[in-house]
Structure formats: structure tokens, C-alpha cells
Amino acid sequence: MSLDKRKQAFITLGHFLSQFTTSGIVKKEDVPFNDLFFDAFSMQIKRAEEYNSWFTQNNVLFAMESWAKTLSPKNIDQWLQDYSIPDHTDKTIAVIMAGNIPLVGFHDFLCVAICGNKVLAKLSSNDKYFIPLIAKYLEHVEPSFKGTFTFTEEKLQNYDAVIATGSNNTARYFDYYFGKHPHIIRKSRNSVAVLDGNETHEQLEALSDDIFRYYGLGCRNVSKIFVPKNYDFDKLFKAVYKHRDIVKYTKYANNYDYNKAVYLMSLFDIKENGFLMLKEDQSYASPIASLFYEYYHDLDSLKTKLKEESDKIQCITSELNIKDSVKFGQTQVPKLWNYADNVDTVKFLITL
Incomplete structure (x- = not known):
């Protein structure tokens, strides 16, 4: 599957997510596979607070609305223009995700998938429903994604690199178990x-x-x-x-x-x-x-x-002149190139 096809799949995903906003949930007529997924996403949004009481509908919708705006052709092209990303790789990347806010692990999922790798994801119990739904949607939009996404609760095996996010305590555990593999291990910030x-x-x-x-x-x-x-x-x-x-x-x-x-x-x-x-x-x-x-x-x-x-x-x-600072009100709407812990995830992946 070419990089262009992967990019287009995520752009289509952004269009799909644009139906879910803090102003309301409104079904659009021109969204691919909407009959299969719109109701499933709507139900999951409404039930999210049952599984994690911090995931109120407004906060879940804010996360989806933010990603819908982020996954635009302009943003994706600007993000990837300076990288040499292959059309295919045989690498499998283990991704251990946090679950403190809705879709917090999606950027790692996006980076791994758009670079042509397979995703082996271990989800947080606090946020384990939305990203698998997104993966299913992507498989329908671009059938070449089938077999690319694996979600497991078992011990991680057969992977080439690791991206793990957790607390300072879990980071020590990650270092011990994954230190022999190429890795990005994030601590509390x-x-x-x-x-x-x-x-x-x-x-x-x-x-x-x-x-x-x-x-x-x-x-x-x-x-x-x-x-x-x-x-x-x-x-x-x-x-x-x-x-x-x-x-x-x-x-x-x-x-x-x-x-x-x-x-x-x-x-x-x-x-x-x-x-x-x-x-x-x-x-x-x-x-x-x-x-x-x-x-x-x-x-x-x-x-x-x-x-x-x-x-x-x-x-x-x-609002002062401080290097790499953002304006007030912008911390929760990072750009695609605003990497967690300032570690360039795409560069890490394409240099494995």
C-alpha cells in the first residue's frame, strides 16, 4: 500500500470524525461507510462515561472534533513533507497506550500506521474502545490495512520496536522489559x-x-x-x-x-x-x-x-516571547508535528 493511500485513508477518517462535535452529533450524507459506523460511534460516545467516568460526552466529542480538524490534507502534507517514508515496511511496532484522556494514544497509532508499519497495541483499560473502532473504519476505507492492526491484552511478542507511555513508575518497568529493543519510553510530564x-x-x-x-x-x-x-x-x-x-x-x-x-x-x-x-x-x-x-x-x-x-x-x-511556547487556549490542540516529550516519532520509525 502506498503512502498516498494511507494518507487518504486518514483524511477520510478525519471527514468521518467531523460528524462528532461539541456542538452536536450530525450525520452527513457524503461520508464513506457511514451506515456501518456512524451508529456504532454514536453509541460508544454516549456510553463512554459508563466505562470511564472521566470520559464525559463533551470531553470525548472535543477530542474527536480536534482530530477531525487535524486530519486535513493540508496538515498531513505539511507534517510529512520533510520525511522520506517508504511505501512498505515489514516492521511491527508495539504501542503501549495511556488512557488518561480520550484518544490520547491515537497519535502514536497514526504515526506507526502512516509510516507503513504494523500496529501491535496494548490499550489502557481506561480507553479501550475508540481506537479499535477507528481501526475497523480504516480497514473498510482502505482494505490494504487489513491485518495491520492487532489489539491484545496478553504479553507482547514478536515486535521490532516499542513506543510506551506511562508514569515515572511504569517507565522503570518499561525500561527493564523493553530496553533491548529500539524504543520510545515516555514518563510523566x-x-x-x-x-x-x-x-x-x-x-x-x-x-x-x-x-x-x-x-x-x-x-x-x-x-x-x-x-x-x-x-x-x-x-x-x-x-x-x-x-x-x-x-x-x-x-x-x-x-x-x-x-x-x-x-x-x-x-x-x-x-x-x-x-x-x-x-x-x-x-x-x-x-x-x-x-x-x-x-x-x-x-x-x-x-x-x-x-x-x-x-x-x-x-x-x-503570551510572552518564550521559545516553543503556544498561545493560551492551544495546549490541547497540538499540531501533528508537536510530538510528545519532543521526541520525533516519525523519524524514530523510519530509521529503524
Whole structure:
């Protein structure tokens, strides 16, 4: 199967996913194999929260809508234009996926498949229904994909390389078991925002989306902010107010109450507004319903710090001039070439 055929299959997938948006689910007439798959996807979206209570319909639809926009001919061509990708390879790539947010493992699946490899996937129990459905759809769109996708819950065997995503603890396990194979092994990372106090209300509202989307469970969610001394936190609290209804979701509220109790019993000084707690902390990973903050004295010193600690950071968002940062509101809509942990997955695959 040629690269062009694989590209076209994923473009068709993007068109199919465009039916599922946060504005609603609307069936289109010009989508291939819609009679076979539209109802199955619709049902799975509606039932997702039964299997994983963090996968609310809005968050699942946001993920699908984002991928529908990403899988455009322009984006795919721009992404792959500088690579020499073969039409065929006999490599099988084991992919161990996380499940913290909907479709979080899809980018690895896409990279492996579009490079002409076979996918041997081990799905997270938290997100094990959507990608196999996508694989079935791709097999109908492009029959040459049949036999390319394997999903297993058993021990991984007969593979040429590994892409594994997990926590810092599971990364040690991955290193032990997969270290002899070519591999990409990802550990825990978090995303940060850098503010200077001159941000507009609209910019801070966009930042609030980066904080609260997926209840803060993604590695691209902002879990920490850097602010100058004497920063006016009231501006931030006013901007995040649009997400106030998040505390009506029971699991989020339970985490909020639990973490607040821990902070208060530990006599930590926190700022809170009823659905978000701000705590001064040098760590990057804040608990659900919490946002860490740290003061900086000058921007150049902070840039140096962020560079030195880049192995802990997935994404930086800021309206300031910071290298490789994205604008507020953009952390959860990465480009195809924004690789996790800044490791070029396609380059890894085509140089095996």
C-alpha cells in the first residue's frame, strides 16, 4: 500500500470524525461507510462515561472534533513533507497506550500506521474502545490495512520496536522489559503557563481552558503557572469563573474536597474560589482541582530554569516571547508535528 493511500485513508477518517462535535452529533450524507459506523460511534460516545467516568460526552466529542480538524490534507502534507517514508515496511511496532484522556494514544497509532508499519497495541483499560473502532473504519476505507492492526491484552511478542507511555513508575518497568529493543519510553510530564500580569481577561479565559479541559488529567493541561511577585490572582480567578460548573461533576468535587482537606490539615496557605485551589509549590504535577504557582524575579532566569527542567515539561503556554511556547487556549490542540516529550516519532520509525 502506498503512502498516498494511507494518507487518504486518514483524511477520510478525519471527514468521518467531523460528524462528532461539541456542538452536536450530525450525520452527513457524503461520508464513506457511514451506515456501518456512524451508529456504532454514536453509541460508544454516549456510553463512554459508563466505562470511564472521566470520559464525559463533551470531553470525548472535543477530542474527536480536534482530530477531525487535524486530519486535513493540508496538515498531513505539511507534517510529512520533510520525511522520506517508504511505501512498505515489514516492521511491527508495539504501542503501549495511556488512557488518561480520550484518544490520547491515537497519535502514536497514526504515526506507526502512516509510516507503513504494523500496529501491535496494548490499550489502557481506561480507553479501550475508540481506537479499535477507528481501526475497523480504516480497514473498510482502505482494505490494504487489513491485518495491520492487532489489539491484545496478553504479553507482547514478536515486535521490532516499542513506543510506551506511562508514569515515572511504569517507565522503570518499561525500561527493564523493553530496553533491548529500539524504543520510545515516555514518563510523566506536565504543562506550565508563564504570565507577567498584563494578560487580558480574554487571554486568561483561554488559559482557563488549558487548565480545566479533561478535568486537568492530560499532560498538556496546565498544572502550574509562573507569575511575577505581587501578581493579582483576582484577575485569574475572574477569568476561570466560566468553568465554575465543573464542581457539579461528582468526581471532580470529591477530589476538590479531599485535596482541600489535605491542604488545610497540613496548614498550607492556599487561595481558592470554590472549584479551584492555588498553592505555591515548586513541583510541576498538581492534584485534580489544584493549580500550583511559583514566583519568578526576571523572565530570562525563568527561561533558563524551564530549559534546564525541560524533561519535566510537556508544553509551555504564554503570551510572552518564550521559545516553543503556544498561545493560551492551544495546549490541547497540538499540531501533528508537536510530538510528545519532543521526541520525533516519525523519524524514530523510519530509521529503524
